[in-house]
Structures are given as structure tokens and as C-alpha cells.
Amino acid sequence: VAAGFQSKQELTLGDFNVLLRDHKEELSSAYLGLSGVEVPDVEIKKEIPPAENGGRYRQRENAPSRARRTIIRAYNRTVRHPHHVDTSNGTHGLDSDTVHHIPTEVQSTRSKSLLARRFHVLKRFIENHRLHIFYLTLYILVTIGIFVERAYYYAVETESGGLRRVAGFGVTITRGAASGMMWTYSVLLVTMSRNFITYLRETPFNNYIPFDSYVSFHKIVALTGLFFTLMHIIGHGFNFYHISTQTASDLSCIFREVYFPGNYLPSFLYWLFLTTTGFSAFVLTLITIAIFIFATQYARRHTFQAFWLTHHWYILFYLFMLLHGTGRLVQDPAFGNFLLGPAVLYTIDKIISVSRNKTEVAVVRAELLPSGVTGIFMKRPASFEYKAGQWVRISNAQLNADEYHPFTISSAPHEEHLSVHVRAVGPWTHNLRELCSHSTSHSLPLPKMRVDGPFGEGHQDWYQFDVSILVGGGIGITPFASILKDIVHRSSLGARFPCKKLYFIWVTRTQNQYEWFTDLIREVEEADSKGLVEVHIFITEFFSKFDLRTTMLYVCERHFQKLSGRSLFTGLRSVTHFGRPDFKAFFDNLQEEHIVLPKVGVFSCGPPGMTTTVNEACSATNRFEGPAFIHHFENF
Numbered sequence: 001v002a003a004g005f006q007s008k009q010e011l012t013l014g015d016f017n018v019l020l021r022d023h024k025e026e027l028s029s030a031y032l033g034l035s036g037v038e039v040p041d042v043e044i045k046k047e048i049p050p051a052e053n054g055g056r057y058r059q060r061e062n063a064p065s066r067a068r069r070t071i072i073r074a075y076n077r078t079v080r081h082p083h084h085v086d087t088s089n090g091t092h093g094l095d096s097d098t099v100h101h102i103p104t105e106v107q108s109t110r111s112k113s114l115l116a117r118r119f120h121v122l123k124r125f126i127e128n129h130r131l132h133i134f135y136l137t138l139y140i141l142v143t144i145g146i147f148v149e150r151a152y153y154y155a156v157e158t159e160s161g162g163l164r165r166v167a168g169f170g171v172t173i174t175r176g177a178a179s180g181m182m183w184t185y186s187v188l189l190v191t192m193s194r195n196f197i198t199y200l201r202e203t204p205f206n207n208y209i210p211f212d213s214y215v216s217f218h219k220i221v222a223l224t225g226l227f228f229t230l231m232h233i234i235g236h237g238f239n240f241y242h243i244s245t246q247t248a249s250d251l252s253c254i255f256r257e258v259y260f261p262g263n264y265l266p267s268f269l270y271w272l273f274l275t276t277t278g279f280s281a282f283v284l285t286l287i288t289i290a291i292f293i294f295a296t297q298y299a300r301r302h303t304f305q306a307f308w309l310t311h312h313w314y315i316l317f318y319l320f321m322l323l324h325g326t327g328r329l330v331q332d333p334a335f336g337n338f339l340l341g342p343a344v345l346y347t348i349d350k351i352i353s354v355s356r357n358k359t360e361v362a363v364v365r366a367e368l369l370p371s372g373v374t375g376i377f378m379k380r381p382a383s384f385e386y387k388a389g390q391w392v393r394i395s396n397a398q399l400n401a402d403e404y405h406p407f408t409i410s411s412a413p414h415e416e417h418l419s420v421h422v423r424a425v426g427p428w429t430h431n432l433r434e435l436c437s438h439s440t441s442h443s444l445p446l447p448k449m450r451v452d453g454p455f456g457e458g459h460q461d462w463y464q465f466d467v468s469i470l471v472g473g474g475i476g477i478t479p480f481a482s483i484l485k486d487i488v489h490r491s492s493l494g495a496r497f498p499c500k501k502l503y504f505i506w507v508t509r510t511q512n513q514y515e516w517f518t519d520l521i522r523e524v525e526e527a528d529s530k531g532l533v534e535v536h537i538f539i540t541e542f543f544s545k546f547d548l549r550t551t552m553l554y555v556c557e558r559h560f561q562k563l564s565g566r567s568l569f570t571g572l573r574s575v576t577h578f579g580r581p582d583f584k585a586f587f588d589n590l591q592e593e594h595i596v597l598p599k600v601g602v603f604s605c606g607p608p609g610m611t612t613t614v615n616e617a618c619s620a621t622n623r624f625e626g627p628a629f630i631h632h633f634e635n636f
Helices: 013-019 021-027 063-076 104-110 114-128 130-157 163-167 170-191 194-201 211-243 248-254 268-273 276-293 297-302 304-311 314-325 335-357 427-441 458-464 474-492 511-527 548-564 583-593 608-621
Strands: 363-369 373-379 391-396 401-408 417-423 449-455 467-473 501-508 533-539 575-578 599-606 628-635
Touching: 114 130, 114 628, 130 170, 130 211, 170 211, 170 314, 170 335, 194 211, 194 335, 194 449, 211 268, 211 276, 268 276, 276 304, 276 314, 297 304, 304 401, 304 427, 314 335, 335 449, 363 427, 373 427, 373 449, 391 417, 401 417, 401 427, 401 449, 401 474, 417 427, 417 474, 458 467, 458 474, 458 599, 458 628, 467 474, 467 583, 467 608, 474 501, 474 511, 474 599, 501 511, 511 533, 583 599, 583 608, 599 608, 608 628
Parallel strands: 467 501, 467 599, 501 533, 533 575, 599 628
Antiparallel strands: 363 373, 373 417, 391 401, 391 449
């Protein structure tokens, strides 16, 4: 219409050139994607100045390079929405007509010497992660102190006892490692007290303790315990060698708590299987091996039930740890001194969870969505209060009543029903989808669920930043579904948000996989009268090759968006892109756009590859002056 061709029945080549005259640069790098034909990319090593080629032809890049530049350029050309936020407060959105200049302070930072730049990068890293660094350093120092104190005691202060002289400094290492194990394995219980951590997140302590990193800290503590366990086992291997060379009478003097005939020389098997300390150590070693093997990422993804089962052996683990010290081979039992406080805290936390998750909740409806996604809508339990962005653990009695799986809540706090969206990626989730499918197709009652939670995590803090960026990939959009629904509801009530600007980036193979989420974005656009939310949708399916088809789709999308202000594919005002987003380029633009802000919140949820890319982009952007990009992420 804008080109004046509405009355024509057909277009000539000249008309076609007029219609696409604004997209010559994109079309210049397109090629026909013919199946079975490979066209090598030609890399031009030397650029020919315009004067040498008569000023007629411009240098062409290879197709992949051209594609990347096109997508980045398209990403920065954000369409101005009708309700664009005023730029005077420093929190306006990107404008396609605005040229972003790097401020002087940023330019001076990037022009410093190599040593100065590295010092600045280190300084920025410490500023952005100072709480994590402080508590990790504190934990390491306490752990080293516990190890050194026991090692020094058995190396120097028990010299007259005879054991150190017989076993050498191996006993020093094993006793220090034993204290390290007692400390680390006790701290593990604190890191898994989820209800306690969720409660503390709502207190001022959340400003001083990074509770959202409790899972990462749990892994660090577990690996530290494994390190001390290996040290303890290897050290005892040397100890047994030295002890086996002693006479029976000398052993009777050293190990007074162990009885054996005076003329009997104990063998290795005797110490391992016929003493309380040895047998409990043997069982503890087997349990530790099983727990750590099935705790790996590969095992969790492919054999989650084995991970769940072995991790619930922790009760046996702690019982045998207590039993291990009752033999009194070297010292009186000491594990209880470390375990008492964490065990009481964890027991109370566990009682709270058990009191909740034993009640079955009725499933109101189940929606079988594309891409193996199942929407579970449950009757909201009584007194179940939660915030947008939190998560729950659910189980099903027909599959395994005690096997709980974590899922982010996709419903909003004001909604009548509690919902989660589950993608079938493992045995339990596949079985749950089959169960819901069978009940729906045969008009049978839907299976009841057990719910444990809610539990807090970083996504619920999006409103605490002046500018927040939400990045969802695949089924990782579920926490943001809850957040966006909450925004729609609160906007309808006229509520004011501390957050001035919210960028939502949705990365998906095709929007048809999550049509229910497209409808939600449409509701957000209709309710967002103040231009709070800016949405970018990245469709990655078309970008396997930057061929003529992709180019024409890109041109049509841009042309339609320019004329109507809506996407040709989704019907949304949100900008649709083809390909994967360049987070580094986008964050650099936002850092310059919101240069006066101290921090920008980044919240991502999706595959590990995507969250890793976002985290790397945040780290790269944080090297320079400007707002710090604080990243909170969740993988599935």
C-alpha cells in the first residue's frame, strides 16, 4: 500500500526493485539454499578500495559473516512502541533512530594499558561478586583452620602416645582430613534447608547473604568433603602399612579399645571388616561413591531416579558417620559436635516439608501442548501463598509418591489455580504426560499430585532493579509466564512498579511450540499502557542457513512491522528476529543506554548452553564502566 501497488494485479521487476529498495544490503548476501549443493565461502584477504574498482562494486563478506552482522543490526533496530518511555530518566528503551555513542569514561577505560585493563576487570569482578567472594573465602579459611588444628594436634601434642611415631605423619593427615569431613558434611545439611533459606530471603539478611547461590555452594561443600574423604582413605592406606609391621604387644598398647589375643597379629582384613571403625568406613566409602557418581549432570539427566534414590541414602551416611567414631581407635567420637546444630535445623525444615507434601492436590485440567509440554493446573492448596518466579516440588502417587521433581510455577499469585508446565525430557516426565494423556482421552479422573513448596529463587527479585532483562529459552519461559501474568494483573489495578523498564527476550525454535505463551505476551502488550515491557522474540529454526528464504522472511517481517507496527508471524507488537541473539552486543547497547544506573538485573532460564552464553556476556560487559549486569539463572 505504501508503495502504491494496491491497484496492480501483478508486479514487474522494476516494481519489485522499488518494493525491496530498503533491503538491498540484506539481499546482497543471500543465496539459494539448494539441497545437496555446497557452495564454499570465499574469504577475501584484502579489501579493494572503491577507487580501484571504479567505485561501482563494494567488497562482499562471506555469507555466515554477513548473516551475523545482519542479525546484530536487526537486533539493534528496535521498533519504537506507541507508548515509549521518556528518555529523561535514563531508563528509556532502544530507539532505531538513535546512534549510541560510547561515553568518555568508557572510552578511556578501553584505551588503557593491558595491565590497567586487567586490574580494572579484576576490580569490577570483585565489586559485582563481593558477597560470594567474602562467604566463600570465609568458608575456605574456616575449613583450613579446622584441618590445620587437628593435624597440628596429632603431629606435635600427641607425640608421646606412640601412634604418630609408628604411623608417621600419615596419622596427622588422616586426623586433619577426618575433622574436615565432619565439618563439611555437617554444613551440607544447612545448604539443603530450603524452607529456612526461602524464609531468610524475605528478611533483610537477603541483602547481605547470597541465598540464591545455595545450590552452587552445596556443590562446593560436597566437593570439599569428597576431597577430604579421598585424603582420609589414602592416608589410612599408609597407616595400615606401618601398623602391619608392628608386634601384637605394641598394637595392644596403642589401640586399647580393640581386643585381640596377645599372640595374634591383626591383618588388613581384620581391621577393615572385624572392627566397628573399619566396617563402617567400608560402607561409607560405597555410599559416597554411589552418591557422587549419580550426582553428575549426565546421571541426573538420564537416570534421575538413581540420583534421587542415592541422594536419599544420606540418612544411612550420617548414621554410619556417627557409628564410625564409636570404635575409638584413635580418639573419642567428635562428629556429633559438628552435626548437632545443622541436624536440628534440617530436621525442622524437613518436618515443614513433610507436613505439606503428604496432602494430595486435585488436578483440575491437563493441557497436552506441542513439543512434549504438559500444562498441569491444580487446585490451589489452602494457605498456599507464593510470589511470581518461585518454584515447587511435585510428585505423583501412581508414579512414585516419594519421588519429587522441581518445577517453576507458571501461574500468577492472583490466579485461582496453581499451574506448572512440564516438558517430557526424562522417564518421570514422559510417564506423567502419558498418564495425563490416557486420563484425558478416556475421560478418566486426572491423577492427583503432591506439592512441596513454594521455594524462593532469584527470578522473583526482578522488580528490585530499575532495569531488568528476562531471558527465556524453550520451556525456560515458565517463571517469566508467572511474572508477566503478575504484571498484567497489577497493571489492571493501577499498581506502580519500582522497575522502570523490563526487557524480555524469548528464544525459541518456533513460536508455534508455545502458542499459549504468545497469547500471554499479547495480554501484556494490551495491559502495558506505560511501555514498561519491551519484548524481543528470536526464532532460531530459520537460521540453519542464511539462504534466500530466510532473507525474504526477514525482509517481509521488517516491512510489515514498519507499516503496521506488528509482527507478521505473531501479530504482536514485539519485534521478531531470526537467529540466535547476540547477548554481548545487546548488553553493550543497554550499558550505554542506561549508563547512569548502578545495576541491571539479568534473569535467565533455559538450557545450560543459553544461560552460559548469557553469563559470559554479562561478565564481558561488566569489565567496563557503567551499570553492573547482575545475573541470576536457572537451568532445566
